[in-house]
Amino acid sequence: MLTDPLPDTLDVRKAATRGAIARGTLKPLQLPRFRDLLAAGEGIIEAELTFSRDEEGRYVVRAITNSTVTVTCQRCLQPMPVQLHADSTLAVVWTDEQARQLPASLEPAIVTEEECSLRELVEDELILALPPFSYHEQADCNTVLADLTAEPEADGPPKKSNPFDVLAQLKPGDTHQE
Numbered sequence: 001m002l003t004d005p006l007p008d009t010l011d012v013r014k015a016a017t018r019g020a021i022a023r024g025t026l027k028p029l030q031l032p033r034f035r036d037l038l039a040a041g042e043g044i045i046e047a048e049l050t051f052s053r054d055e056e057g058r059y060v061v062r063a064i065t066n067s068t069v070t071v072t073c074q075r076c077l078q079p080m081p082v083q084l085h086a087d088s089t090l091a092v093v094w095t096d097e098q099a100r101q102l103p104a105s106l107e108p109a110i111v112t113e114e115e116c117s118l119r120e121l122v123e124d125e126l127i128l129a130l131p132p133f134s135y136h137e138q139a140d141c142n143t144v145l146a147d148l149t150a151e152p153e154a155d156g157p158p159k160k161s162n163p164f165d166v167l168a169q170l171k172p173g174d175t176h177q178e
């Protein structure tokens with residue numbers, strides 16, 4: 001278990017040239033965009049970033065993260081722990097033009113400052129690793145499923161039309177646009 005905090009920033013060119021490895025831990029509260037997707041701020045994130053140059057002279061970083069964080073169960077809406085593991089290799093670039101020139105096999109990590117923010121790099125990886133929906137194991141779910149699945153009374157009032165039916169008629173791709 002790692003305990004040292006991850007350094008905030010790093011000079012990628014120097015780090016890659018000497019093959020540096022940055023390791024350390026972060027807390028969700030240090031990553032506001034990621035934290036916004038979680039049910040609670042507790043949890044721990046371990047990150048290991050290995051910098052190198054590839055045979056084309058590109059600056060690459062292999063980012064491995066292991067984390068345990070709390071998300072919301074989409075069935076019972078109670079918090080639940082989820083473990084995330086991500087392992088990806090990114091090419092560090094400083095301009096959009098450099099990003100466009102990368103082969104399709106390499107994801108760009110665009111660095112806007114001279115130094116690379118390791119937190120933002122890790123945060124982007126965590127956001128990608130987070131599943132869009134999480135559910136407890138059925139037996140662990142805290143919801144009273146009987147309430148949700150109960151048959152409506154036969155002599156009850158006529159069912160009102162559900163405004164969400166309109167959403168259901170949209171094509172799947174249309175419902176998640178912002």
Ligand SMILES: [Zn+2]
Pocket residue numbers: 073074075076077078135136140141142143
């Ligand atoms: Zn649940």
